[in-house]
Amino acid sequence: MIDIMLSTFVQLLTSGYAMWMLMLGTCIGIFFGAVPGLGGRLAIAVTIPFVFGQPVIAGAVFLLSMHAVTGTAGQISSILFGVPGTGDDAATIVDGYPMAKKGEAGVALGASLMASGIGGIIGAVVLAVLIPVIEPIVLKFSPAEFFFLALLGITFVAFVSGSAIFKGLVVGLYGMMLAFVGMDPQTGIARYSDEFLFLWDGMDLITAVLALFAVPEMIHLGVKGGSISAVSKEMAQTGVRAQLKGCAITFRHWWLVLRCSAIGAFIGILPGLGGSAAAWICYGHAVQSSKNPETFGKGDVRGVVAPESATNSKEGGSLLPTLFFGVPGSSGMAILLGAWLILGIQPGPMMLVQELDLVWILIWALVISNIAAVVILLFITRWVAMLTFLRGGILIPVVLIITVLGTLLAKGQWENLVLLGILSVVGYGLLKYDWPRPPFAIGIVLGKIAEESLHKAWALWRWDFFLRPLSLILISLIVITIAYAVYRGFIDNRKRSQPNVSI
């Protein structure tokens, strides 16, 4: 184990092209994280087409490092302007923005950067430590268990959907239905595609993801106004010295950082729970475990450190189900998983046997990109903060063009432009009427995996595959998850129907 750990580290560091892609991914991730309204999912969606034809390691490292650092950059606008760069950074506003208003923006940014970096590294360490632990479990899984695991992944979606549980499940199932478009592997029937040859290979994942995430976000940005330039640019001025002071303060709260990073990593392992949940849970943990909770919400640095360490450590944790079970831990991971499949990486238990080198390279990429992002941002935060002032009117058409370009580059078929237009309307409807979209990405990726596993399991055991011990455990988990989700839905509905109490 130590051998492979060290050799992959050296392999990554000495591979000039992979390191260049890692640094490029980190810089692009910083850009997408810093501009409010963009974020990690969009970053992967629009850059997938550009990694086509790249060497597998370089492409995989590029995408992972880009995704891993969006959260680190996202906190800049949360702290300076009270506007979260990504949804995961909303918790940072609660104490980060008051700190900025008190003139401690640099300290808050430094603490947040260091906490993010440490969190990202601890997330990678948790993943590395868990590899030998889960190896025997993963290798016991057969196609039958993978089928039920895919269904379990979809039912976990109910948890990401807040009070909109039914909506979340419907969107997840909608994603799965779209995964069935194309040639059926068993019968050769062209399902839902008939004479449309471009659909015979299945619906293009990139087009579907761009249509559901990128286009609606841009339309929404245009509709809501999209500019936060009313905030004074003077607030964006922060010194390196103040940030270094913030970095040092993080180490004063090392025990909190460690705890929150561990919580974040374990939340990441649970499919369906996103960074937002990790951030808020750790914020709550910081408040509850504090001797003086009354200072939170008024500019307490612990309120910055706790959520930031959790959001970044979550990425390491969510790689575990994504890489070894093929079940994405979050919507971002679902898109990443789709991108890796396109690159030729086949996530699943065989990764532990045949592709352990790649797994370790990805772990190192996670560590290096987190360190690189902290170092880069420490010196360029004041300029990166200016990205927040980028007007929506300029951003929208450029992102729409990149979206169209991504669709064209994905498979080189013009028909996908028509598909992009149709699915974008559905995507915007989902956004407008508060239907959660992350389940879609999970559904469309898991749909294919579920079907392949089902056919294999059927060929091996027929109906008996339902009765295997692990299958029965997973079926029970699915039933419990759905029952709990429905119960929670009814409780939330009852709460909503009660008269509102003014606060």
Next chain:
Amino acid sequence: MSPSDGRDRTETTIVQALLHGRTLFSMLMFSIFAVMVYVAWGYSWPANFLPFVIGFPGMALSLLQITIDIKDFMSAKGDIDPRTDFEKYMAELSEHTGGLELDYAKEKVETLVEDHSLVAKSRNRQELILFGYFFFLLAMVLFFGFWIGAPIFLFLFLRYYAKESLKTSLMITGGVWVSMYFVLVILLSQVIWEGHITKYIIDTYLSD
């Protein structure tokens, strides 16, 4: 008020609820599942197995969502929340922070509410305009190709939607076009869709 008046009013409210955007969208989701299940009926086993396994629960859950939407509309809680935006935002933050007092939030939210009310008036119009621009981009690329369609869209969007100056619009359009051309064509040697009309013109008049 006679009982028939009350019944008429209820029927009118149900019709209004059914025609409300939120309910219509749930119906769209239901119809997507219904159509896909109907089409799957024509496939032999096992090609239709998973579309049924996923499609029927999808239909059932969509129907459930439609009833929730109608119920919300009828009880006027779906769209009309008596709280101000500020109160809603504070309640949301309070849920997460265990009821902490957030002094700074008032000022922040007042700014957001003000901004929101300005854009809310023209929300639907804005959506149509933006989708119009997006479909214009798709059509331009489809017929004239990426290298002609994209810059025309970008310039028009910047000039007429974003109200940028002629100079800024031209500079951004040129900058984006040149950088994309450099990366995609010169560095990566990518061939990108040239458009039906452009292809026809090239094939008919310009090829040897």
